[in-house]
Amino acid sequence: MKETILEMEKYAKEYNVPIMEKESIKFIMNYIKLNNVKKILEIGTAIGYSGILMVSAAEGVELTTIERDEKRYMEAVKNVKKCGLEKQIEIVFQDAHEVNLIGRSYDLILIDAAKAQNIKFFEKFSHYLNPNGVIICDNINFHGLVGNRDDTMSKNLNSLVAKIEDFIVFLKSNKEYTTKFYDKGDGLSVSYKNKDE
C-alpha cells in the first residue's frame, strides 16, 4: 500500500496528473477520522490517489468515485486492486454530469474535477449529502492565481481562474451552506449545511 502510494506520486509527476497536495489530503484524512465519516463521494478520481488515501484514513470507509478519462480510470482500477481495496472503492467510469446516484447519500463529498464546473457539481451533488455531511472542494487558490488575475495570463487561464472566483462568491453568498476556507495545499473549501430553524 505505502509502495503503491509512492508509485502513484511518481506516476503523477511523470504524466502530469494533478493529484492532491499532501497537506490537503492529510487534512481530509484527519477530518474523516475525527468525524466518523463512512460514506464518501469523489468527483474526479484521476489515478485513485486521493481516493485510496481517504479510504485508508479510518475503518469502514466506503468510496464512490467518478472519472471520465479512460486512461486514468484504468490506472485507478489497477491501483485500487494493488491495494486490495476493491470492496471499499467503487470507480464509476462516466462524466459526472451524467451520473445518477438516486437513493444514495454521503457524509463527505469531495469535488476535485474540472474547476470551471464547481458550481454545477456543487448544485448537483449537494442533494446527496447527509444532514451532518460536508462538501469539500480542492484547488480553491489555484496556484495562488485566485484573486490575482492580470493580462499577462492566457485567456483560458484567466477565465478558469475567474470561474473559481465566481465559485467562491457562490459559496460565500450561499444561504443553505456555511463555508470555511483553508490555506492547505492548493486551498480547500469546506461547506456545512445549515440546520433549519
Ligand code: SAH
Ligand atoms: N482527486 C484526484 C485528482 C483528480 S484530477 C487526486 O487527488 O488523486 C481531476 C480529474 O477529474 C481528472 O482526472 C479529470 O479527468 C476528471 N474530471 C474532470 N471533469 C470531469 C467530469 N465532468 N466527470 C468526471 N471526471 C472529470
Ligand code: MG
Ligand atoms: Mg485537486
